[in-house]
Amino acid sequence: MKRSKPINSSTNSSITLHPPSVGSARQLGELQALMAGAIMRPLTARNRMQPRTAGGEPMARVVESFIKPNDRLTSFERLEIYNRQYWFRILDCFYDDYPGLRAVIGDRKFDRLAHAYLARHPSESFTLRNLGRRLEEFLRAEPKWTAPHQRLALDMVRLEWANIVAFDEATKPAIHVDDLLGRKPSKVRLGLQPYITLLEVRYPVDDLLIAAKKDDDRLRGEASNAVELHHRRAVRINVRRLKPRRFYIAAHRMNCAVYYKRLAREQFDVLHGLQRGATLEKACAVLLKHRRRDGTDMATQVQQWFQDWTSFSWFCQR
Amino acid sequence: MYAAPTNTMPSNRFNGFTDYGIGIGLRVPHYQHILTRQPVVDWFEIISENFMVDAGRPLQVLDQILEQYRVVQHGVSMYFGSADKLNREHLKKLKTLVKRTKTPWLSDHLCWGSVDGRYTHDLLPMPYTFAAAKVTAQKVREVRDFVEVPIAVENVSSYAEFHQSEMTEWEFLTEVVEQADCGILLDVNNIYVSSKNHSFNPYDYVNNVPHHRVAQIHIAGHSKFKKYLLDTHDHPVLDPVWQLYSRAIQLVGKTATLLEWDDRIPSFDEVHHEALKANQFIHQLEHHAAPA
Numbered sequence: 177m178k179r180s181k182p183i184n185s186s187t188n189s190s191i192t193l194h195p196p197s198v199g200s201a202r203q204l205g206e207l208q209a210l211m212a213g214a215i216m217r218p219l220t221a222r223n224r225m226q227p228r229t230a231g232g233e234p235m236a237r238v239v240e241s242f243i244k245p246n247d248r249l250t251s252f253e254r255l256e257i258y259n260r261q262y263w264f265r266i267l268d269c270f271y272d273d274y275p276g277l278r279a280v281i282g283d284r285k286f287d288r289l290a291h292a293y294l295a296r297h298p299s300e301s302f303t304l305r306n307l308g309r310r311l312e313e314f315l316r317a318e319p320k321w322t323a324p325h326q327r328l329a330l331d332m333v334r335l336e337w338a339n340i341v342a343f344d345e346a347t348k349p350a351i352h353v354d355d356l357l358g359r360k361p362s363k364v365r366l367g368l369q370p371y372i373t374l375l376e377v378r379y380p381v382d383d384l385l386i387a388a389k390k391d392d393d394r395l396r397g398e399a400s401n402a403v404e405l406h407h408r409r410a411v412r413i414n415v416r417r418l419k420p421r422r423f424y425i426a427a428h429r430m431n432c433a434v435y436y437k438r439l440a441r442e443q444f445d446v447l448h449g450l451q452r453g454a455t456l457e458k459a460c461a462v463l464l465k466h467r468r469r470d471g472t473d474m475a476t477q478v479q480q481w482f483q484d485w486t487s488f489s490w491f492c493q494r
Numbered sequence: 495m496y497a498a499p500t501n502t503m504p505s506n507r508f509n510g511f512t513d514y515g516i517g518i519g520l521r522v523p524h525y526q527h528i529l530t531r532q533p534v535v536d537w538f539e540i541i542s543e544n545f546m547v548d549a550g551r552p553l554q555v556l557d558q559i560l561e562q563y564r565v566v567q568h569g570v571s572m573y574f575g576s577a578d579k580l581n582r583e584h585l586k587k588l589k590t591l592v593k594r595t596k597t598p599w600l601s602d603h604l605c606w607g608s609v610d611g612r613y614t615h616d617l618l619p620m621p622y623t624f625a626a627a628k629v630t631a632q633k634v635r636e637v638r639d640f641v642e643v644p645i646a647v648e649n650v651s652s653y654a655e656f657h658q659s660e661m662t663e664w665e666f667l668t669e670v671v672e673q674a675d676c677g678i679l680l681d682v683n684n685i686y687v688s689s690k691n692h693s694f695n696p697y698d699y700v701n702n703v704p705h706h707r708v709a710q711i712h713i714a715g716h717s718k719f720k721k722y723l724l725d726t727h728d729h730p731v732l733d734p735v736w737q738l739y740s741r742a743i744q745l746v747g748k749t750a751t752l753l754e755w756d757d758r759i760p761s762f763d764e765v766h767h768e769a770l771k772a773n774q775f776i777h778q779l780e781h782h783a784a785p786a
Binding site for chain 2: 258
């Protein structure tokens with residue numbers, strides 16, 4: 177697999193040529209920081225450990241100061257096993273979590289982006305589930321990684337994170353239609369289930385993601401070191417054919433399966449208002465600006481929406 | 495050398511006085527088979543972190559499994575050996591899961607993997623020093639006191655050794671478990687892999703750990719590279735590992751045993767069949783120990 181030019185990680189700055197002894201908890205921490213800096217340093221284009229530290233010291237000399245060689249491997253080669261495993265593991269996870277983004281920008285650009293993002297934002301969670309938590313923020317700050325399809329890429333990344341949230345975020349006790357009977361709309365504040373993400377996007381990323389994920393159901397081995405970088409090529413999206421327009425999507429969960437539900441603009445506005453803490457009355461007030469000219473009875477329609485949403489168990493206490 | 499040969503199941507305080515037999519790891523490709531065919535399996539081991547979520551499909555499947563099977567939790571990211579403080583969010587989620595599964599004991603690795611809140615998601619080897627053992631044992635105690643179930647620490651496969659080490663790996667493991675007063679999850683595949691990578695006799699390891707603390711045994715497959723072995727969990731158990739397992743149960747007694755198969759996972763039946771090969775070594779042990 178081809179690799180982009182390695183990007184320096186901020187985790188490398190702690191590498192020194194004077195490794196600590198390990199006679200105290202503090203010294204243990206210093207040794208671990210030293211080793212982690214080397215392990216988390218990006219690989220070379222040939223997937224090898226870099227010959228120099230971020231500070232410019234020869235990596236071999238640094239590593240020799242704390243890792244023993246053996247009769248088959250140098251100190252450098254022994255630590256390189258961990259350096260490669262680290263990158264293969266997190267890249268493998270990142271590839272699995274973002275098939276849609278891969279389809280939008282292609283394998284080559286995705287590879288460069290993945291290295292840049294993971295070097296800047298290493299995992300800060302005990303679970304790899306949260307690896308992409310800061311990807312949207314990263315792409316907003318550095319749109320060059322997805323150029324010239326920044327908007328589509330950003331829409332896709334938002335949906336792919338919403339997908340992760342919908343998969344396993346908490347469920348609160350649901351509020352049903354009956355619970356609302358007799359209550360003043362001006363006093364009622366409804367929450368949306370934590371697993372629901374409302375998205376206003378410019379592209380039909382829900383359909384695009386479903387297409388990209390087709391046949392891409394690789395499974396990850398959490399306790400295995402058998403990590404490889406031989407990913408199936410991304411399904412490419414023909415970006416040129418796509419014309420931007422507004423789409424409104426609710427990424428949610430039903431019966432433990434993740435769904436993307438298209439919403440009308442009016443529905444999105446009502447739900448978005450409720451999610452932001454508006455009262456039922458205030459959230460529905462936005463409908464006045466959408467008043468239909470086709471004679472549709474808005475009151476009946478809104479009632480139907482709420483029946484549907486409560487049947488999906490979307491509402492909960494704030 | 496610790497000498498406590500026995501042919502009885504070591505139901506001990508480190509495994510909650512249970513007498514579990516041969517189990518396998520609960521893995522996604524087998525969910526459908528297990529839930530529809532309901533095969534007879536002594537117990538399943540789950541990776542705790544996969545189920546430390548608030549809701550959704552993982553917990554739905556787990557609850558269905560718990561209705562019919564015994565489950566033991568095995569963690570991969572507590573990092574007892576990290577100098578970092580324990581992550582409170584992690585601990586709370588772990589305890590919530592412990593209450594759900596009612597796991598009789600809980601295992602995680604004798605390793606480190608995070609620095610300053612940044613996670614490598616790897617099982618990194620410890621420098622075998624007395625100071626490191628003290629830090630590690632203290633954290634094992636803290637976790638046990640918080641989750642309120644017995645803890646067993648597992649030896650990891652390793653590919654590097656530190657100049658700073660003051661003792662062998664098995665001496666370090668012993669130092670930690672004695673100070674923490676906890677159990678051992680003895681992974682005989684990991685012992686074998688590390689013995690080849692670091693040129694020690696794996697039987698010295700198995701002979702010299704405190705056998706009365708062994709709560710569980712792991713077996714697994716590994717991969718051979720030109721200059722080292724890698725713990726890949728993607729093969730059947732190799733013969734030298736079975737031989738080491740045989741020696742371990744001679745010393746420890748018939749012990750809850752689990753096959754790990756985490757990559758290139760074959761059918762449920764193939765994995766289970768591989769795990770049940772452990773029975774032939776257990777039967778040999780029982781045969782030799784039977785009164786004339």
